[in-house]
Amino acid sequence: MKCPFCSHTETQVVETRLSEDSTSIRRRRQCAACEKRFTTYERAELLMPAVVKKDGRRVEYEVGKLRSSLNLALRKRPVKTVDVDTAIARIEENLFTQGSREVPSTLIGEWVMGELRKLDKVAYIRYASVYRSFDRIEDFKSLVDEVR
Incomplete structure (x- = not known):
């Protein structure tokens, strides 16, 4: 995952949680270069009709x-x-x-x-x-x- 602050490609997942509505996974990540933290969400991709x-x-x-x-x-x-x-x-x-x-x-x-x-x-x-x-x-x- 690319860091949104410095564009470094190495980030580490620090914390993983299920979202409140249980439809996605929330991940806190930390950049290996600038050490800033950011949040990403992972959800199923479904095709709509x-x-x-x-x-x-x-x-x-x-x-x-x-x-x-x-x-x-x-x-x-x-x-x-x-x-x-x-x-x-x-x-x-x-x-x-x-x-x-x-x-x-x-x-x-x-x-x-x-x-x-x-x-x-x-x-x-x-x-x-x-x-x-x-x-x-x-x-x-x-x-x-x-x-x-």
Whole structure:
């Protein structure tokens, strides 16, 4: 492992621990040259399925798109970042357990709505109104009544 401070290639593992969520291994390393310490994480690399858009295009899954979508719905709402991270982890777990190489974007959208409904009702309504393309006030009213 190359030292991020001096670029020396010889580093020694000083301490190894399982991360809090048990999905990665945290290692403290020390450079043999400059003796500075730094942390690395080791986690399994899993292939995510392709996302099939409504128009039939296939795109790579990007966690950044998922996170920005959730954050947009949750903008100015009192939801902790750790709760958003947990929701993303559950959605990604759903993607893995599907066991298929392609997942329709509509299914991911439904999972996002489910997570938002648990996190914050206002964010859920914001997301659902855009996702389901509401164009009438009655659509909003029925969704709000459903949430109540």
